[in-house]
Amino acid sequence: MQEDNLLSMKQTLVAKRAAILNKSLEFTREQREEEIGFSRADETEIASVDTNLTLSYQIHERERTVLLQIDRALSKIAEGNYGKCEDCSIDISPKRLEARPFAIYCIECQEEREANNANKG
Numbered sequence: 001m002q003e004d005n006l007l008s009m010k011q012t013l014v015a016k017r018a019a020i021l022n023k024s025l026e027f028t029r030e031q032r033e034e035e036i037g038f039s040r041a042d043e044t045e046i047a048s049v050d051t052n053l054t055l056s057y058q059i060h061e062r063e064r065t066v067l068l069q070i071d072r073a074l075s076k077i078a079e080g081n082y083g084k085c086e087d088c089s090i091d092i093s094p095k096r097l098e099a100r101p102f103a104i105y106c107i108e109c110q111e112e113r114e115a116n117n118a119n120k121g
Contacts, residue, residue, distance in 0.1 A: 001083045005094065009101050010077050016101070017070045020063045027060050069102040085109050 001009075031053065076082040083092050087109040096103050105113065 001091070001094075001097075006077060006082065009082070009097060010074065012101050013070050013073055013077075017067060017074075020067045020070070023063060024060065027056060030056070066102070069104075072104070073102040087113075 073082060076084075083097060084090070085092055085106040086104045088106060090106055092103055092106045096107055103110070
C-alpha cells in the first residue's frame with residue numbers, strides 16, 4: 001500500500017477510534033443518569049428505561065468489538081503488514097479497506113468464511 005494511502009487509512013482509523021471512545025464516555029454518563037432516574041420511576045418508565053439500557057448495551061458491545069478491530073489494524077500499520085489478508089496473504093483491495101479499514105480478510109476469504117459459518121449453523 002502506498003505511503004499516502006496508509007497515512008489516510010491511519011487517520012481514518014484514529015478518527016473512528018476517537019468517535020467510539022467519545023460515544024463510550026457518553027454511554028457511561030447516560031447510564032448513570034438512567035440509574036438515578038430509575039429509583040424514582042413508575043413501572044412503565046422502568047420498562048422503558050430497561051429496554052433502552054438493553055439496546056444501549058448491545059450497541060456499546062458492538063462498538064467495543066469494532067474498537068478492538070481498529071486497534072488491531074493500527075498495530076498492523078505500525079508493524080508494516082496492514083492490508084494483507086490473514087488467510088491468503090494477498091493485498092486486500094483498496095475499495096474494501098475504504099469501506100472497512102479494519103478488514104483482515106480479502107473479499108474472497110471473507111466470503112468463504114461466511115459460507116463455512118452458514119453451513120455449520
